[in-house]
Amino acid sequence: MAQHTHAQEHDHSQSEHTHEHNHGNLPVVLFFLGLATFILSYFVSATLWQNILGTLTIFLSGYHIIIEGVEDTINQTKEFKKFTPNVHILMTLAAIGAAIIGDFREGALLILIFAGAHFLEEYAEGKSKREITNLMNMNPTEARLIQPDGSTKIVEVSSLVVGDKLQVLNGDQIPTDGKIIAGFTSIDESSINGESIPAEKTVGDDVYGSTINGNGAITIEVTKDSSETVFAKILELVNQSQSNLSKKATKIKKLEPKYVTAVMIIVALYIVAMPLIFGATWYDSFYKGMVFLTVASPCALAASDVPATLSGISNLAKRGVLFKGGSYLSNLEGIKAIAFDKTGTLTEGKPKVTDVVFIESHQEKAQNYSNIIAAMEKQANHPLADAILNHLTVTEEINLDIDNQIGKGLVSNYQNKDYRIGKPSQFTQVPEELAQLNHKLAEDGKTVVFFSEDDYVIGLIAMMDLPNDNAKKVIAYLHEQGIHTTMITGDAEKTGQAVAKQLGMDEVVGNVLPENKSAIVEELEKKYGSTAMVGDGVNDAPALVKADIGIAMGEGTDIAIDVADVVLMKNDLTKLSYAHKVSKRLDKVVMQNIAFSMFIVALLVILNIVGKMNLPLGILAHEGSTLIVLFNGLRLLKPIKD
Known part of the structure; x- marks a missing residue:
C-alpha cells in the first residue's frame, strides 16, 4: 500500500544531503576579476604572461567552484564513508588538467563558462524561490493596541494575546487573525486566498493577518496567537515546499556521485589506454580525457528537475494553492483515484x-x-x-x-x-x-x-446542502483524466447519491463514521493505486494523512490544513484541476529536460571519441545545454490557460 506519513516525507535520505555555501559577494567579485584577467590575456603576446593570466582566471573565477567541489567531496565522503564526488570536482579537474598540458586559456574558458552558468542557475532557482518567499516580506510586525483608556499604542505583533483589541486604519495591514467588533470595510485578501477582488467585511466577520484594509477604519479582537495565524501557516508551508524534493530530483541526486565516479574512472582508463593500446600521443589522450570530463558532466541533468518544480510551486502559490513540497506536486499527475468529503468540499456546507x-x-x-x-x-x-x-x-x-x-x-x-x-x-x-x-x-x-x-x-x-458551483466542472475534468472519483459522507447514502448524481461522480460511500474514512482511502489505494483525499474538517484529518496526497480546503479547520500536503487557500475546487494541469506540465518538462540533457552528453562524448570535438566547443555545447534545460523549467512560472 502506498501509505505515507509526513515524517517519512520530510526525513530526507543521505543522498539528498546538501551543503549550504554562503561566501557572500566574494565569488561574484572574484568571477569578474577572473574575467578581466582572461580578457587581458588576449592583449599580451608573451606566452608566459598568457599562461599566468589564464591560471589567475582559473583560480579567481573558479574560486567557489573549486572550494565547493573539494569541500563537498571531502565532507560527503566522510559522512557516507565512501567516495562521493560532485559535478564541481569534474570541472575543477578538467580545468587543471587543461593547464597541465599547457592549454591554460582553454582551462580558463571552461571555468569561466561553468561558473557563469552556475551563477545563472542559482539566479533562476532563486527567482522561483523569491516568487514564493516574497510572502515573507508581507508578514505583519506591528499593531495598534487599544489601551484601557481608549488610546492606542504601537506594539509588536508577537506580543499580542487572544482577546486584545486592535485599531486598524484605512490602508493598514491587518496585524493578525481576528474578528471585527466595530466598523465596516473592504479587505484585499489576495495574500491569503489569491482572490484579487476585495472582500466586504463588517461586525462579526473574520479577518486575517497580512491582508490589507481598504477605505474603512475597523476595530478587531485578536482570536489567534501570532504563531497560529493562517499567514503563519502559509509561511510554514513555504519553508517546507523548498526543502522537499520530488522523486525525480531525489533519484538524480542519488545518481550524481555514482555518475561522476564512473566518469572519473573512464577518463583515467581512457588516458592510460589510448597511448598503450592504440598508439595515441599522451597529449592527445590527455586532451581528449579533459574534453570527456567536461562534456560528460551531468550539469544539465542536475538542473532538470528542481528549477522546474520550484517554478511550478511558485505558479500555484500565486494562485492560492500551496504545496508542502515538490514531491507532492510531482506526484499529483499520477493519481488514479480521488476521494472527496461531501459537506463543505463538494457542497456549500450549509443547507x-x-x-x-x-x-x-x-x-x-x-x-x-x-x-x-x-x-x-x-x-x-x-x-x-x-x-x-x-x-x-x-x-x-x-x-x-x-x-x-x-x-x-x-x-x-x-x-x-x-x-x-x-x-x-x-x-x-x-x-x-x-x-x-x-x-x-x-x-x-x-x-x-x-x-x-x-x-x-x-x-x-x-x-x-447544494453542490458548490465549481465541483461539477472539476469532477468532469477528473473523469477526462481517467481518475476515479468517490464521495465519502457521514450522511445517509441516499442524500450522498443525490449530490453525486448532480456532480456525475463514480462512487458514493454513505453513513461513514469519521474514524472509518481513512479505511476507505486505504481500500481505494489497493483497488486503484495512488489516491488523493480532499477534505476540510477535523474528521477528515486521518484520511488526509492516509492518502498519498492529502488536500485541504483553506477555509476548513486548522488540523486539516496542518496534516494535508496541499492547501487550496480559497474553497475553490477549480484550483485542484489547475494544480493537476501544472503537475502534468511539470512531468512533461522534466522528462524533456532529462532526455535532452542525456542526448547532448551522449552526442558530445561520441564526437569527442571520433575526434570531432575540442575543449572550447565542448564547453559551449555543454553549458549551453544546461541553460536550455534551466530556462525550459522556468516556463512553468507562466500561468496555464484553461
Missing part, C-alpha cells in the same frame, strides 16, 4: 431551501403562511432556521410566542389557530399530494419539514 409548497386549497394564503413561518423560525435555534429565513420573503412582521416541544417541533398560536413546524414523522394528518411530494423530495436527498394549521399539514419546506 438552502429548494422547495416551498402549500396545498392547492390554501395557495391564496401562501404569503400569510410565509410570514407566520418566518416569525416562528426567527425565534428557533435549530440549524435549518437560517436557511428558511434567508429564503422566505416577509411582507408583514408578526410577533409570536413559540414553544419548542420535544417530539412535536415548533408550536405557536396566531389568530386562534395552532401552527406547527416539524419533521414529517411528527404529523398524522397529511394530504396525499404532500405525502407523495415528501417521498420524492426525500429520494432526491432533501431534508423536509412540514407546516400544519390546527394539526393538518398544509405545506412543506425542502432543504438541501
Whole structure:
C-alpha cells in the first residue's frame, strides 16, 4: 500500500544531503576579476604572461567552484564513508588538467563558462524561490493596541494575546487573525486566498493577518496567537515546499556521485589506454580525457528537475494553492483515484431551501403562511432556521410566542389557530399530494419539514446542502483524466447519491463514521493505486494523512490544513484541476529536460571519441545545454490557460 506519513516525507535520505555555501559577494567579485584577467590575456603576446593570466582566471573565477567541489567531496565522503564526488570536482579537474598540458586559456574558458552558468542557475532557482518567499516580506510586525483608556499604542505583533483589541486604519495591514467588533470595510485578501477582488467585511466577520484594509477604519479582537495565524501557516508551508524534493530530483541526486565516479574512472582508463593500446600521443589522450570530463558532466541533468518544480510551486502559490513540497506536486499527475468529503468540499456546507409548497386549497394564503413561518423560525435555534429565513420573503412582521416541544417541533398560536413546524414523522394528518411530494423530495436527498394549521399539514419546506458551483466542472475534468472519483459522507447514502448524481461522480460511500474514512482511502489505494483525499474538517484529518496526497480546503479547520500536503487557500475546487494541469506540465518538462540533457552528453562524448570535438566547443555545447534545460523549467512560472 502506498501509505505515507509526513515524517517519512520530510526525513530526507543521505543522498539528498546538501551543503549550504554562503561566501557572500566574494565569488561574484572574484568571477569578474577572473574575467578581466582572461580578457587581458588576449592583449599580451608573451606566452608566459598568457599562461599566468589564464591560471589567475582559473583560480579567481573558479574560486567557489573549486572550494565547493573539494569541500563537498571531502565532507560527503566522510559522512557516507565512501567516495562521493560532485559535478564541481569534474570541472575543477578538467580545468587543471587543461593547464597541465599547457592549454591554460582553454582551462580558463571552461571555468569561466561553468561558473557563469552556475551563477545563472542559482539566479533562476532563486527567482522561483523569491516568487514564493516574497510572502515573507508581507508578514505583519506591528499593531495598534487599544489601551484601557481608549488610546492606542504601537506594539509588536508577537506580543499580542487572544482577546486584545486592535485599531486598524484605512490602508493598514491587518496585524493578525481576528474578528471585527466595530466598523465596516473592504479587505484585499489576495495574500491569503489569491482572490484579487476585495472582500466586504463588517461586525462579526473574520479577518486575517497580512491582508490589507481598504477605505474603512475597523476595530478587531485578536482570536489567534501570532504563531497560529493562517499567514503563519502559509509561511510554514513555504519553508517546507523548498526543502522537499520530488522523486525525480531525489533519484538524480542519488545518481550524481555514482555518475561522476564512473566518469572519473573512464577518463583515467581512457588516458592510460589510448597511448598503450592504440598508439595515441599522451597529449592527445590527455586532451581528449579533459574534453570527456567536461562534456560528460551531468550539469544539465542536475538542473532538470528542481528549477522546474520550484517554478511550478511558485505558479500555484500565486494562485492560492500551496504545496508542502515538490514531491507532492510531482506526484499529483499520477493519481488514479480521488476521494472527496461531501459537506463543505463538494457542497456549500450549509443547507438552502429548494422547495416551498402549500396545498392547492390554501395557495391564496401562501404569503400569510410565509410570514407566520418566518416569525416562528426567527425565534428557533435549530440549524435549518437560517436557511428558511434567508429564503422566505416577509411582507408583514408578526410577533409570536413559540414553544419548542420535544417530539412535536415548533408550536405557536396566531389568530386562534395552532401552527406547527416539524419533521414529517411528527404529523398524522397529511394530504396525499404532500405525502407523495415528501417521498420524492426525500429520494432526491432533501431534508423536509412540514407546516400544519390546527394539526393538518398544509405545506412543506425542502432543504438541501447544494453542490458548490465549481465541483461539477472539476469532477468532469477528473473523469477526462481517467481518475476515479468517490464521495465519502457521514450522511445517509441516499442524500450522498443525490449530490453525486448532480456532480456525475463514480462512487458514493454513505453513513461513514469519521474514524472509518481513512479505511476507505486505504481500500481505494489497493483497488486503484495512488489516491488523493480532499477534505476540510477535523474528521477528515486521518484520511488526509492516509492518502498519498492529502488536500485541504483553506477555509476548513486548522488540523486539516496542518496534516494535508496541499492547501487550496480559497474553497475553490477549480484550483485542484489547475494544480493537476501544472503537475502534468511539470512531468512533461522534466522528462524533456532529462532526455535532452542525456542526448547532448551522449552526442558530445561520441564526437569527442571520433575526434570531432575540442575543449572550447565542448564547453559551449555543454553549458549551453544546461541553460536550455534551466530556462525550459522556468516556463512553468507562466500561468496555464484553461
